[in-house]
Amino acid sequence: MPRSLAPSFTPHPGGLLAGLLALLAIATPALARQDPAPVRAEVGRLLKQQTRSTPGEVSIQVGEFATDNALAPCLQLEAFLPAGARAWGRVSVGVRCLAPTAWSAWVPAEVRVRGAYLVTTGPLSAGQIVGPGDIRQESGELTALAADVLTDPTQAVGQAAKMPLAASRPLAASHLRMPPAVVQGQPVKVLSRGPGFQVANDGVALSTAGDGQGAQVRLANGQVVRGTARHGGIVEITLP
Secondary structure: OOOOOOOOOOOOHHHHHHHHHHHHHHHOOOOOOOOHHHHHHHHHHHHHHHOOOOOOEEEEEEOOOOOOOOOOOOOEEEEEOOOOOOOOEEEEEEEEEEEOOOEEEEEEEEEEEEEEEEEEOOOEOOOOEOOHHHEEEEEEEHHHOOOOEOOOHHHOOOOEEOOOEOOOOEOEHHHEEOOOOEOOOOEEEEEEEEOOEEEEEEEEEOOOEOOOOEEEEEEOOOOEEEEEEEOOOEEEEEOO
């Protein structure tokens, strides 16, 4: 009898390759990476802590952290701000892994603060003392203004303008200075104090000085003395 032949099967080259790749994927574990979610959560936690006492309405937006970061999974994360940086406007927040593998990365974020700030009601000249009627409060995005923008009238009233300021200009701390306590050529009262005594003399200031600064005075008898300027046209001299 003729011998029966079993049907032959030749695998397709493409199918064989696909099978090998599938087996390789099963045999090779997935590359471990740091999950972005806890990293972003740690950044948000730090920024909320940093802005807890910030006046106004605070909103925090944490940027993306790459999913293909190639960083080892971390069990203990710690967020930090660069030296001198504050949680204000656009900022890069550092995140370091403390355990089990040390690494660090940076995450972009933005902190927006909406609240009241001071603006001038009219033009101010250089040296003009700011009064209550010279300022008013407006509401807006504080992080879009100068970092030292003033928010409370007590921060400005009684201060002197360093430079001419236009009307409706947001007022910043850098625009103001404390007015001088005594001005050169101004009549002043010189108070000399010592253990158990105090003597008052009249004089004329030879220099301009702020409160607590040194000032020279010529007394009525022509003697020149040096003391500490105080508001109200007073120069104090402490004797041993």
